[in-house]
Amino acid sequence: MKLDWNESLSEYETFMVLSLIVLSCVLTYYFHFVLGSGILFTHFYYIPIVLSAVWWKRKSLWVPFFLAGVLILTDWISPLQSDYVYDDIFRSIMFISVSLITILLSEKIEKSQTKLKTSEEMFRSVVESAIDGIITTNMLGEVVSVNESFQKMFQCSEEEVLGESVKKFIPHRLRDKYDEQMDQFRKTGEHKLVGTFESVGLRSNGQEFPFEISITNWEGDGEVFTTSIIRDITYRQSAEKTRAILSAIVESSAESIIGMDLKGNVLSWNNGAERTYGYNVKEVLGKSSSIIFPPGSDELSSILKTISDGEKIDHYETKRVTKTGELIDVSLTVSPINDRSGNIIGLSSMARDVTREKAAEEALARSEAQLSMITDNMADIICQASKDGAYVYVSPSVKSVIGFKPQELIGKSMFDQVHPDDRSRVTSCMQNALTKHITQSVQYRCMKADGSYVWLDTKGTPISDKDGLTSGFVCNSRDITQQKNAEDALRDSEEKYRTLIESAKDPISLYDENGIFLMSNKAGAHSMGKEPADLLGRSLRDFFPPEIATKQIELIREVIRTEDGLDVEMFVPYGKDQWFSTSLQPLYGPDNRIHSVQVISRDITDIKETQIKLEQALQDKEMLMKEIYHRVKNNLMVISSLLNLQSRYIKDEEARAIFKESQERAQSMAMIHERLYRSADLKHINFGDYIRKLANDLFRTYVADPSRIKLELDVEDVMIDINIAIPLGLMVNELISNSIKHAFPGESNGKIRVKFNENDNQCVLEVSDNGVGFPPDFKPEKADSLGLQLVNSLTQQIGGELELERDQGTDFRITFQQPEEN
Known part of the structure; x- marks a missing residue:
């Protein structure tokens, strides 16, 4: 008891x-x-x-x-x-x-x-009322007690967990790690606060969830216990992800999004605001946003008062000032920011730069006005019609063409004015445009207000509604009555034309799209040993080898497809090898469609043979030039070698240096001739590639310690004429050598930079270093050194301009113009 x-x-x-x-x-x-x-x-x-x-x-x-x-x-x-x-x-x-x-x-x-x-x-x-789950385990990892929040969190009852292993609430993939930690804990016997960290829990239904856990160890009755406070952070992680996504959306938004307090100071500034106003976030954070408002404007005070009253400012257009002082148009929305208690603590301003849109609207308004003026005064009729041909809009010019006022035609069918004999052709054209959704042309007779007819050439373009469905046509109609009369007159002169064709000495033929002869003059027929009547209805394949006939038919079909003429040269091994200069032109029929292709050929065999001979002579010339460049390069290299050999017998260091410089100049010229020899273009070399090779060679020759002096190259691949390349190469050699030798005395460090580019046929060569530089009173045009005298002389030779800057070291800049090609 x-x-x-x-x-x-x-x-x-x-x-x-x-x-x-x-x-x-x-x-x-x-x-x-x-x-x-x-x-x-x-x-x-x-x-x-x-x-x-x-x-x-x-x-x-x-x-x-x-x-x-x-x-x-x-x-x-x-x-x-x-x-x-x-x-x-x-x-x-x-x-x-x-x-x-x-x-x-x-x-x-x-x-x-x-x-x-x-x-x-x-x-x-406290334990039972805690929102967080609390669990106590002994040294063996067995559950001693749990609170109600733990039971709800892991979806289990107290009876189900007391005495059970805590590993029951740990995912399988993490249990081995837990066992290792417990073994280490038992071995060391350390009884101290473990800490707070994030992990993953396992509910009784097998569902995993993230949690934050704080663990502490304590002793009671000689036994060590572990109490853990567990907090489900599923919502927090979700909120953090949502916050990160929202932050990314805000930062990537093209619109300006600015957060401010109720005094107008900037609290946040996204990339859109930086692009819109030109200020970066460091320049504006914590400062007043008044810098983007026009001077003298009280708009900021008005916005702050409206937001403080709990009202939202919907889209309205206003002005803002960028960092450069430019006044821009923006579409603005301002909303209050509330804390959890509903108190207004700030505001969010979202603005979109509509300067271009405003300009576009103004341009559109001007364009519409100009278009209205044009349509009012143009000779062509502009109209819009529905799919069944009912007029929706007709330009005022209709009055001068067919005598009707626009309002007399709107709502009526365009077929009411089409000649009965031409209605089927107009209907077919409309159906074809609807089916293929392309612009179609048709010529027909249209009845005027006085009952007479005029010929109209109409181009109809299908238009679509917002759903992408064809809703009608926009048509441009032109009075071609005089053109039609001219065509009639042209048909009257067709016989004369045929006479001219027959009397021509060049072969002239008409073909359909399959290469069938529709007509041939005597010169064309006789060139194939036939009479004109023998060719009618026959195919090109009947008279030419398959590959020649196929090529001719492809050219005919290309003219029909593109509706553009072609001028080609063709080699025809027919009887004897012959070359023909052939012109192919489309011919239109009464329905304004191409019905044949006219081919006029001229025998240019003699001209072609002469051309081949000239090309061979040109190749021989190129070979000769390459040989000359090769020999000049070899002679320059011989001179360089002789200078090198001679310098060995010179005791005076200054004289030996002069020999060395002369040797480098010869090598720089030899390098140009070598590149010309290897190039397909005998008159130009890639000077960017040349500079890279020459600079690196000089750097390796003179710089014993590359860690002391750095070489930077920023050169474009520019093709330079040989007459400029040689003096320019010598100048590059002199300037780089001068920087390497004299800019960094003793063990001083530095950098040499070579830059070369072309813009609008103007080239700029820049050689600079951050070394000791020249004296303030130094003038390059009065220099007594041979190298600088050579640079001055060669700059004048290529018609260039030499500049010297001495702010930080030495910077030589040579600007010259590329010669125009003949």
Whole structure:
């Protein structure tokens, strides 16, 4: 039976205690005063005292037994045992003293137990009411306790998890790592705060979710426990992803998005704002946004007041000022920003640069006005018709062409004015345009207001609605009555034309798209050993080898397809090898469609043979030029070698340096002739490639420590005429050599940069270094060194301009114009 000393006594227990007290008193009186017994039988009065103490202060089971032992001990040690009165007084004093001490201790124990109980209840209340899941495990990883939030989080009951391994809530892929950590923990025996980190949990239904966990270790009753506080961060991670996505959207938006506080200071500034206004985020963050408002404008104050009143400013157009001072048009929307309590803490401004749109609208308005003026005054008729041919719009020019006013035709069918004999052709043209969705042309007779007819040439273009479906046509009609009359006159002169064709000495033929002869003059027929009548209806394949006939038919079909003429040269091995210069032109019929191709050929065999001879002579010339370049290169290299050999016998260092410089100049010219020899173009070389090769050769020759001097090349591939390339190559050699030798004395470091580019036929060569530079009073045109004199002289030779800058080191810039090609 478990005793609970904090519970109150029942009525039965109270009765039993009182009965024992009374019985003890009676027995004590009887043995002590009636029988006069000794110590062991005369102290029954202690029993009610002990029971009273137990009844009064039932805080601990050891109190009454402790008091009884003390009283019995005093009986044995009391010096007044011969006198019972004094003996009882002594024992009473002892008893009162011990009782007082016991009562004080009992009260202190009671208060401690009350505080402990209150603390335990408070701890359990906090644990159970916590939003986060709380779990405690022992050293073996077995669950000792969990709170209600943990059970909800992992979808399990307390009975299902108590005594179970904590690995039940860890995904399988992470359990081995958990075991390793626990083994390490048991080996080291460290009892300390583990920390806070993010991990993954496993619910009872197998679903995984991310959480944040704080772990601490503590000891109790000689055993180490681990308490973990777990927080589900699924929503937080989702919110972070959403925030990152929204941030990316804002930053990548082409529109300007600015966040401000209620004083107009900039809190955020996206890339769109940077592109729109020209300021980067560091220049504006924390500063007033008034810098983008026009000077003297009170618009910012008005916006801040409107937002402070909780109102949103929808799209409206206004002006803003960019960093460069340019005034631009923007479409602006401003919205308040609220905190969680609904208080307005700032505003978000979204603006779109509509400067181009405004300009486009103004240009469109001007274009529409110009178009209206053009359509009002043009000779052609511009109209819009529905799919069935009903007029939707007709330009005012219709009055001058057919005598009707625009309002008299709108809503009526265009077929009302089409000649009955031409309606089928117009209908066919409309259907073809609808089917192929392409512009179609048709010629027909149109009735005027006075009942007469004029010929119109109409081009109709299908138009589509917003759904992409053809909704009608836009037509351009032109009065071609005079043209038709001219065609009639032309047909009258057809016989004359035929006479001219027949009398021509060049072969002239007409073919259809399949290469069938429709007509041939005598010269054409006789060139194939036939008469004109023998060719009619026959194919080119009947008279020419298959490959020649196929090529001719392909050219005929290309003319029909493109409706453009062709001029070609053809080799025809017919009887004897012949070359013909052939012109192919499309011929249109009455329906304005190509019905044949006219081919006029001229024998150019003699001319072609002469051309072949000239090309052969040109090739021979190129070979001769290559040989000349090769020999010049070899001679220059011989000169360079001789200078090198001669320099070995020169003791004076200055004289030897002069020989070395002359050797480099010869090598730079030899390099140009070598590249000309290897190039397909004998008059030009790729000077960018030449500079790269020459600069690197010089750098390797003179720079013993490449880590001390750096060489940077920024050269474009530009084709330079040989007459400029040689002096320009010498100048490059002199300037680079001069920088390498003199710009960095001793062990100083530096950089040499060579830049070469062309823009609009103007070339710029720049050689610079950040070395010691020239004296302030130095003038390159008055230099006494041979190298700079050579640079000045060669610059004048190519018609260039030499500039020298000495701000940071030395910068030579030579600008010259490429010669125009003949």
